[in-house]
Amino acid sequence: MTWRATLRDAASLALPFWRSPEKGKAWTLLLVVVGLNLALVAMAVLLSFWNREFFNALEARDAERFTALLFTWAETDSGTMPGFAWIAALYILVAVYALYLRQALQIRWRRWLTEGMLDQWLAERAHYRLSLDAGEADNPDQRVSEDAKLFVDMTLTLGLGLMRSVVTLLSFLFVLWSLSDSVTILGVTIPGYLVWVAILYAGLGTWLAHLIGRPLARLNFRQQRVEADFRYALVRFRDGSEGIALHRGETAERTGLMGRFAAVMANWWDLMVATKRLTFFTTGYTQVAIVFPFVVAAPAFFAGRIPLGGLTQTASAFGEVQGALSWIVDNYAALTEWRATVTRLSGFRRALDAARAHAGEGVKAAATPGDTLRLDAVSIALPDGRTLLQADHAEIGPGERVLVTGPSGSGKSTLFRAIAGIWPFGSGRVEVPEGARAMFLPQRPYLPLGTLRRAVCYPSAPDSLDESDLREAMELAGLAHLLPRLDEEDAWGARLSGGEQQRLALARALLNRPDWLFLDEATASLDPAMERRLYELLLKRLPGLTLVSIAHRPGVAEFHTRRWEVRDGRLYAGVDSSTDSTAAP
Structure with a gap:
């Protein structure tokens, strides 16, 4: 220069x-x-x-x-x-x-x-x-x-x-x-x-x-x-x-x-x-x-x-x-x-x-009237241009519970990123219900710097949520032992165990009460009993919740009524979790 x-x-x-x-x-x-x-x-x-x-x-x-x-x-x-x-x-x-x-x-x-x-x-x-x-x-x-x-x-x-x-x-x-x-x-x-x-x-x-x-x-x-x-x-x-x-x-x-x-x-x-x-x-x-x-x-x-x-x-x-x-x-x-x-x-x-x-490039995620999530001619690519996953058409209606399965590295998490509207590589269209509140919980939750209270309430401001609701969510998620430390500042991402971090993220979901909840191996660090308890808790405390989960444990399937499977670079949408998958039309 x-x-x-x-x-x-x-x-x-x-x-x-x-x-x-x-x-x-x-x-x-x-x-x-x-x-x-x-x-x-x-x-x-x-x-x-x-x-x-x-x-x-x-x-x-x-x-x-x-x-x-x-x-x-x-x-x-x-x-x-x-x-x-x-x-x-x-x-x-x-x-x-x-x-x-x-x-x-x-x-x-x-x-x-x-x-x-x-x-x-x-x-x-x-x-x-x-x-x-x-x-x-x-x-x-x-x-x-x-x-x-x-x-x-x-x-x-x-x-x-x-x-x-x-x-x-x-x-x-x-x-x-x-x-x-x-x-x-x-x-x-x-x-x-x-x-x-x-x-x-x-x-x-x-x-x-x-x-x-x-x-x-x-x-x-x-x-x-x-x-x-x-x-x-x-x-x-x-x-x-x-x-x-x-x-x-x-x-x-x-x-x-x-x-x-x-x-x-x-x-x-x-x-x-x-x-x-x-x-x-x-x-x-x-x-x-x-x-x-x-x-x-x-x-x-x-x-x-x-x-x-x-x-x-x-x-x-x-x-x-x-x-x-x-x-x-x-x-x-x-x-x-x-x-x-x-x-x-x-x-x-x-x-x-x-x-x-380039913000408008890639898979288009658009809020549309109605209450159904739709994928139309979606092709998800890697940053180098190679195609990772294709989904010709798939839908999820309100209140449905869908389990997404497939081999590791097949593009399941990237599919969630495309639905969230943040994946910039690929083509096609994702329609999400207008006005619906969605929350995505990855396997490793993000814990911001600051107090434990801020980490639990994230992304909401701590003063925007009721104190009693916060404490109840912590207790329900099995984190009652951390209540005395709510206003303590620490490197919580390093201080808490993997299971505690995932329970904290689920407490966050209970507090923010989303309409759509996407769990990407969000309970993988929990034992089966705790995993079962928290799934039951989510379905009970959040009536009408539309739940979409990526998981490998067979026990998770009973909390879902439909199944999507990623196989050979394509998305297959099943009718229910107990039937074999059929190719999405």
């Missing part, structure tokens, strides 16, 4: 914030921060003149003027000069609030950007499609958290730094020009030669910095990626700790983790070498810049054309001009990191746009 493309992507990421409803406060904060930074530049100019008077007082051995320039004020040829104590106090105050208000703007911008990214990630289940086919949007968690933070922070820091460098350049350019002698080269008189020397010095440094530091953009991008991969692997290890311990899989996990960390180390070494090369140059460039202004201004001093104070002011002005022109050299490493961050965020945004653009 070229720098022009990077700037275009950065603008498309940043500009919406400055046009959003937040723009009033955002622009106000930005203008105040810009004003404070301009004040810092103005004080730097003032200090250059104060510096001249201070060293002239030292050269003249004028103790009274020396003291006045330190603590009060002094009359000079340029007018009244405030003492250093006043300038320093004001400088500190302005610098502190410039940083404070910049951080206030930063957190507002980051909140807006994070909200927007989360909305786009969650809209039209784009997050689910990305989980199936991430493409260039790997590790979306890092992009929402770390990359968004870096983008806002570095954009403000670099942007304000660039603005300050431009203002510094314009301010000190006139000062340096007025202090510069003319020089005659090959018979041509060049006025303000110190200005031209500063421009040549900075231009050469910028060109060399770009040549030396060019690989850093690619290496920074890769470093962010491998770091995110390693962090994701550690999170997976933490979440699967129990299974790893049961399988005695620590050695295998260590091998996998160290393999990912090896990628971190390998790229880090490459990054170190590239950074070392750039640092050699930038450090040498900076060190030379300390004495270079004195070297180019020294002939005028030795010739007696400027006093000591004039020499120090000339060196200071030259240094400010050269430093402003060398902004790219000084920030080249940061610019490459910022570029990598922009690339990752823009790639994530493009992946989200593509995911939402």
Whole structure:
């Protein structure tokens, strides 16, 4: 990606914030921060003149003027000069609030950007499609958290730094020009030669910095990626700790983790070498810049054309001009990191746009009048395009209880995903009753972060459900021992056993009282007695419930009146659970 493309992507990421409803406060904060930074530049100019008077007082051995320039004020040829104590106090105050208000703007911008990214990630289940086919949007968690933070922070820091460098350049350019002698080269008189020397010095440094530091953009991008991969692997290890311990899989996990960390180390070494090369140059460039202004201004001093104070002011002005022109050299490493961050965020945004653009593809799930669920010419495909399952026609009426059977991996769970309207690959149409409340319970329930109460009530808000109903559902599901811990926060997905998690999900169904309930091996971790009890409980407590179950245990069949069988890539709809399956018409 070229720098022009990077700037275009950065603008498309940043500009919406400055046009959003937040723009009033955002622009106000930005203008105040810009004003404070301009004040810092103005004080730097003032200090250059104060510096001249201070060293002239030292050269003249004028103790009274020396003291006045330190603590009060002094009359000079340029007018009244405030003492250093006043300038320093004001400088500190302005610098502190410039940083404070910049951080206030930063957190507002980051909140807006994070909200927007989360909305786009969650809209039209784009997050689910990305989980199936991430493409260039790997590790979306890092992009929402770390990359968004870096983008806002570095954009403000670099942007304000660039603005300050431009203002510094314009301010000190006139000062340096007025202090510069003319020089005659090959018979041509060049006025303000110190200005031209500063421009040549900075231009050469910028060109060399770009040549030396060019690989850093690619290496920074890769470093962010491998770091995110390693962090994701550690999170997976933490979440699967129990299974790893049961399988005695620590050695295998260590091998996998160290393999990912090896990628971190390998790229880090490459990054170190590239950074070392750039640092050699930038450090040498900076060190030379300390004495270079004195070297180019020294002939005028030795010739007696400027006093000591004039020499120090000339060196200071030259240094400010050269430093402003060398902004790219000084920030080249940061610019490459910022570029990598922009690339990752823009790639994530493009992946989200593509995911939402494909939201209408695949099996169409539409709410229609009536009370029957219908599958018409449904063909369910895998992400690579291969057909997994076909269902020409099938129906489920209200209050029916249908058992779905078939070999593992035949597409039963994916069929449920298509009915739920989230599977993006395939074709055909699923009609679901309009206004019917459906709930899908997978074999491994999702338990959100937070309290146990929130996990039981999910997806409803805890305060929207009656306390007595909640406690009754917990007791009926055999979770009475957890009632004292309802308001306790814990990693419940790791704390509860598989059977407890499935009972909690069934308690969730009792609380939310759906019209349609789809159970995908949702009782597989329970013993047959508990499984029987909970099926009986669901049918008793939720009269009129339409129940569709995926299960392999023969005992589950008695709670269902019809059977669907998945066999040889097709769905066969049976008349009742005791008869043989016949092909769906």
